[in-house]
Every structure is written in structure tokens, then in C-alpha cells.
Amino acid sequence: MATSVLERRAPAVPHTHAKTGLWSWITTVDHKRIGILYGATSFLFFLLGGLEALVIRLQLTGPNGKLVDPDTYNALFTMHGTTMIFLGVMPLSAMFFNYFIPLQIGARDVAFPRLNAFSYWVFLLGGIFINTSFLVGAPPDGGWFGYANLTSSRIIPATAAAPSPGLNIDFWVIGLQILGIASIAAALNFFVTIVNLRAPGMKMLRMPMFVWMSFVVQVLLLLAFPVITVALIYLMMDRNFGTSFFMPDGGGDPIMWQHLFWFFGHPEVYILILPAFGITSEILPVFSRKPLFGYTAMVFSGIFIGFVGFGVWSHHMFATGMGPFADTFFSLATMVIALPTGVKIFNWIGTIWGGSLRYTTAMMMAIAMVALFIIGGLSGVMHSAAPADLQQTDTYFIVAHFHYVLFGGAIFGLTAGAYYWWPKMFGRLLDETLGKIHFWLMFIGMNATFFPMHILGLNGMPRRVYSYPEGLNFEFWNLIETVGAFVLASGFLVFLVNIIKTWMGPKNAPADPWHGATLEWAIPSPPQEFNFPKLPQVGSSVPQWDARRAAGGHLPEPALVSGEGIHMPNPSFWPLMAAIGVNLTLGSLLFIRQLPYWYGLTLFGAAWLFVSVYKWAFEPAH
Amino acid sequence: MSAHATHGHDDDHGHSHPTPRTYLGVGVILFALTALEVLAYEVGHRPTWPLHALVEPMVVPILLILSAFKFVLVAGFYMHLKQDSKIFTNLFVWPIVLAVALALALVILFNYWVKETF
Amino acid sequence: MTVAQAATASAEHGEIDEHHWTSTGLDTRKLAIWGFIGSECLFFASLIATYLVYRGQSLVGPLPHTESQCMLDGKMQACEGIFEIPLVTFGTAVLLFSSLFVVLALYGAQKGDRKMLITWLSATVICGLFFIGMQVYEFYHFYHKGLGYSTNLFSSTFYTLTGFHGSHVTLGVIWLSTMLVLALRGKLPPEKALNLELAALYWHFVDVVWIVIFPVVYLMR
Structure with a gap:
């Protein structure tokens, strides 16, 4: 597949390039290596976001917490949300997209391997950029949704002060722009990969459910991210060039920001959860030894969730006073989303119903994902009713809701995926005993941390406030939550120990340790660079089960082959160079308000990007 | 309307590629539609011009329809969506x-x- | 028939050209550019929607069509509607014609007609440059009539919308110029006409965005 804009003939002599060493990782265009890079990077960011959460919990352990001051607290919950969403869950999903979409559809790589590398490097540099704000003492502090006017750099007459004069929000705005570029590039790549690189015979309705849900996610990314891009551009102009897009003193409307943000923000929550839905739908059938119940219904409910997900954004804004017509419309649309989600839950239950279950760690995580997501989904339906939502808005009830869907749903799903696919990625099975300990610590910790938030929220404890006075009956449940958070954290410590132990242990994973249903289990663990020596022919949605049945229940280990005659894309370091160019260009905009002559760096960055893109385009791809 | 009348014969050829003649014809129509847009705008806000009273309340729908026509023509013929x-x-x-x-x-x-x- | 289509066709007879296999028979890059165009629709929709929501909400002039009070030369004074419809109509026509020219250039590239390719591709690039020139002149002119970027909501939404459209035109001109250089060097033979087709699709998209902007922004009073 030619990937350059301007392709050239492949050289007569195949390139021989280093397979190991730092340089091979910097120039890699292999989707499996990029997947591992995504995973390692985002897991570090995930731990960082977790540390921020622990500090928040320590601060709130008892009344009148003194651990951090209000400003630091604002930065902590802002960066906790931003980190977990954009640097944790999204790229953890991207790890699975990278590694397993090509394997599950029977492809040798993604459609545009160098664009894939570019996405990763932009994500890495953008993540570092946004976290550099801590080092210069200006971390973002306006909440992960950055509501206007909290983000304004302009002096508001009523208070004679600007809400956010420093660089804090500038880091957030530019950081999100950079990460948005990574997301759009990656989404385009996976979208085309799924549409165009499926193995012969793999019709759309034979794709594994993980690929289907990933496909919906790519569409959501492509359609939702441009809107936040525009909103961030407006915000940047408001902060730096005195425009009034969201400023009432110039005729603008702060609510405009909320509309643009949530038009992106609501599809974004499906971007976070649907990959976990897909992973769960992979794991439950394998460990129930039954095909997925209601495959087609699962596909269309996923599409329906993505579609209706664009029509519900204003349910985040009931408290802004949109009027009864808008409230009614968005309430109803939100309740409608419960229908396809319910279809999925019943189908998962139907899948394990009557199956011969194997309680591996992956299976337990997946079952817990379904159970916890139901709790989060039910509280979601509760605040789809606008009058109820007005009581719940900005209380811990909301915090409880979205942690049940995003931690109970997304993180449990992704962790299930890690246990399920670890042997395929690294050729080693994670320790099941440690895995069970990890599971129970995480499950108990999660519920101890987030369930009391329902009670606190309904009792009126507001979110985003750095402390609370004694005597409001908040003490007991807050203490439980903090203990729960540390139990949760210890679960991830066990996970780390498990990873290290497995890393040091022998390569003990066969090609198909779980008797899986999909194509990735047909090839050695870990797969060779070209994945499939010969493109597989697919006759159903469970090709590996078909093969196993045809072989009488026992499949031989697939042999390693030389791969001669298979052209794989050349490594390239221009994706990294282009990513640096993107970061220079956008990152230099950080200073336009204070130091106008930094435009020079912007121009330099643009020139750098320009040269890199041309080098990339005219470089032989194969 | 006129767009369909002039290029109806393309439908008979099914998937065959359009010729430069077709492209040129579409170009002429696009130009004419643009002229109509500007005409509607001018008539719509000049009380002394003929037909002003008739056109004024319809300027926005007229503009939207003409613009949609142009959009479809460019997408269908120049972007080849018609045969792709x-x-x-x-x-x-x-x-x-x-x-x-x-x-x-x-x-x-x-x-x-x-x-x-x- | 493209290579991909040929590969798909041969797959139906049981043999697969593994290096050119695609499941739809469509070219991967062409799918990508269409996906990108789909994504860009939402980008421009957000810009246009903001312009429409903020229509008539400006606190001071100048305004697009109607007379208003505006700050000029340090004092408030009456000023006219700022749009120059004839100028923009001219620019619109130029952009429309550039779409025609690039599709003719692509026709030439596909038929191996080098002269046709180079003539019409040059014409496209010139039209693109002309449109950018029109816009630069328009912005300069507006600025001197008191319409700065942050003067009022109209100016902010207008400059952002048309400015981002203009930057897309600029990128398109750079892309098409690259193609022109390749064509001049004889590196755009018929089998590589797809390279031009991708640029042309992007260029047409930029054109259809203007087809929306022109009536919605300039002609609706």
C-alpha cells in the first residue's frame, strides 16, 4: 500500500534495518511496536493521574483539609480529569487499536504506518507539554471542561481581576490542540484500515466486536474533534487577542463555549467507553465458550449509541437555563441512549448464560465491568431527567456517576483487555494469582471509593471544592473513600509487580492460550513483524473457532516463518520530526500574549514541519 | 432544474467518465447560479428595483437553494461522486x-x- | 481499473495479490482524503454556526451590510456597511473556475495529455493565488475601515471563518504547486494521476465550503 502522497518505486534490494535498539524504536512504523509505545506511555500518564487523585483524596479525608491550598486543588482536579481522559483512557484504547485492529482483521499493518507513528509522537510530546505546566508552576486549573469565564485572561470589572491571567489555561488550550491532532490522525488511519484492509472474506458483519466498537469510536473522533478544535481556537483568541467569543462584555456568550465543548464532550465519553465495550464483548464469549449472543444487535446498538450520542450534549447544561423545549428534547434523547446500552448489557448476560465459564482474571474484570457499568448507567438515567439533574449538578453524585462508567466501565474493560491480550503482545502469561489479588483490590477499592459519593452527593456535598467544614455529616464517607482509593492504588501496585514478575519470567505463552475466537490467536505470540505469512481467508465472525473445529479440536502451534517476499514499510524518522514541528509551532503560541516576538519560533516550527512533511512525502514508503 | 435538463444524458452512460465538455457545461451553470445569487441579493435589498416586493421575503430560501445546487454540482461532477x-x-x-x-x-x-x- | 480493483478482482478467482489487496477495491489514500474531508465538514460547520449565532449581536460597528456607529480615527462616527459584494463575487467566480480548471488538469493527467495537464494546473494555481490576493486585499481594506480582529463579534467570527478558509486555500495552492512541479518534471504519468486526484478533491472541498460561505456570510443581510 503506497502511503506517501507521492510514491516512488521500491528499491530493488530490500532494506535491511535494525530490529533492536533505541533507533529502531524511534523510527518504527510497526503497528505492534507503536501499540506498545502507546501502552507504556499512557500507563505512566495513568499512574500520574492516579497520584493526583490520591492527593485529592488525602486532602478530603477529614474536614478542613490542609494538605494543599485551593489553587493547587483546582490544578489537581483539572489535571486529574484531563490526564485520565486524554492521556490515560484514550491512548490506552489506542494501544489496543494499534495492536489488535490489524491482527483481528487479518492485515499486515495499518493503512498508513508512518501516520501512525506520527500520531504517537504527537501524543507523547503533547502529553509532556501539558504536564510541563507543573514544572513552571502554571498547571491548568479551570476544570477539564474549561468553562468560560473561568478561563478568561481579561479583567472583569465586577471583580477588577482576571479569572486566569497566567499561562495555566494556555498550557491546557495548546496541549489539547496538540493532542487533538494526534487523535484525528490516528482516527483517520484506523478508520481507513478497518474499511479497507480487512482480510479476504471478512465482511463488515464478520468483524470482531472489538473492531466494530473501535470503528464507531474512530467515526466519533473524526466528527467530534473538529468542534473542540474550533472552540479552543476561539478561547485562544479570547485570551490572547482580545476577542469576545465567550465574553459577555463584548456581546459574546459564555454558554457558546459549553455548547461547542459538550458537542465534542459527549461523543468523547462514548469514545472512552466503547473500546471497553468491545473488549468485554471479545472476552465474555471466549471464557464462556459460547458465541457472542446477538452479534448483529450488538453491532447496531453500538452504531446507535454513537449516532444518538451526537444529539444529547446539552444534558450537561440543564443548569444553564435553556428553557423547557431544549430541556425536554435533550432529556428524551438521553433516555433513548439507555435503550441500545440496555441491549448490550442483556446480550452480555445472554452470552455468559448457560456457558461453561472459566474465571480467569480477564473474565472477572469483564464481568465486573458489566456490573459496575450498570450502576453508572442507572445513575446516568437518573440525571437524564432535567428536574432531578438540577438537584444533582455539581455534587458528588455526578462524580460517582462518571467514575462508575469510566472507572468501573472503561478502566475495568481496558484492564480485562490487558490480561486477555498480554500473552499475545509479549509471549508471556500474566500471573493469575497476582491477577486475582489485583482484581479483588481493584473491585473493593473502586466501590469503597466511588459508591459513598452517591450518598455524599445527594446529601449536598459539592464537587470541585477543596475542603468542607465539620458537622455536615460528610466525615465518615469521605474517610471511607480515601481508604478505598488507597486500596484501589494498591491493586495497581500488584499489577506492576505482576508485570515485572512476568517480564522476568519465561516465554510461556502459546499462540492461543485461551482458545480464542479471532484471528490474532492464529499466529505466534508475539506475532512476527508481518503478522500473517499469508493473508487469511475468513468465513465467519469466529474464524479461529472454525479452524479449531475443522482440526478436530486441537490446533498445532503456528510455525515461525522467514517472511521472505513480504514487503513491509520502511522505518522512518520523519514522523517524529513532523511531530516535533507540530509541537514547536503550536507550543510557541504559549507566549504570544507576553512575548510577541516568539512568533519567530512559530514560523521556525512551521518551516520545520513543512520540511519534515516534504521529506516524509518523498521518502520511499516500502 | 436547468442543471438536470442539460446533463440528463450523462445518466444514460452510467459509469462512464465525464468529458471536458461536461465539466465546462457544469462550470457555466455554476457561474450562472452565482450570478443569480448576487441578483437575488441586489433585488432583495433595493426597494426601487423591479420585483423587489416579491423577492425580498424569499432571499434567504433562494440563496440556500441556489447554494445547495452549486454544492451538489461540484460534489457530483467535479468530485466525481456521481460515478465513484x-x-x-x-x-x-x-x-x-x-x-x-x-x-x-x-x-x-x-x-x-x-x-x-x- | 486501479491496482487495488485489479487485486480485488483477481481475489474473486481465488488468488490474491497480497500487496495490493483492499477489501473494498478502493484506493486507501482516496478513502483517507474523503474521511478527512468529512471531518473538516464539522470544522467549518462549527465556524459557520458561530457566525450565524452571533449575527446581529455586535455591540459596535462596523457591520457587514448596515450603517452603524463605529470607532474610527479615535472617535465614534457613523460608518457604512463594510462588505464589497462585487469584489467578493469576483473572487468567488475565480475560485469556481479554479475548480473547473483542476478537473480539466486531472482529465489531462489521466489521459496522459501533458500539455492539458500543465496548462490547466497552472491556471488552477494562478486562480488560487488570485483568490488569496483578493482576501488579503479585503482584510486590509476592512482593517482600514475600522474593522480589527477584536472590534466586535462580527469581525471576530468573520475573520476566523474566512481566515481559516483562506489558510485552507493556501495549503491547497502549496499542494497543487507541488503537483505542478512534478508535472513539469514529467513525474505525473497517467498511472500516478491519483496523486493529483487527491489534491483536486481537497481543492474542490475548499471550493464547496466557499459555495456555502459566500451566500450565508456575504449575501444574507
């Missing part, structure tokens, strides 16, 4: 549906629903 795979058409049409819905929703949310009720 339907997948490409879907990749363009659905985002446009969502884009129009977004714009309409925001205009309605900001201009109508709120004012009627408060």
Missing part, C-alpha cells in the same frame, strides 16, 4: 447532515427556544 463508489458519497453526506444539524441546533438554541420561554 457510494462509500465516498456516504463519507461526505453523513458528516454534512451532522454539520447542518449542529448549525441548526445552535441557531435554534440561541435564538428561539430561549426567547420564547423567558
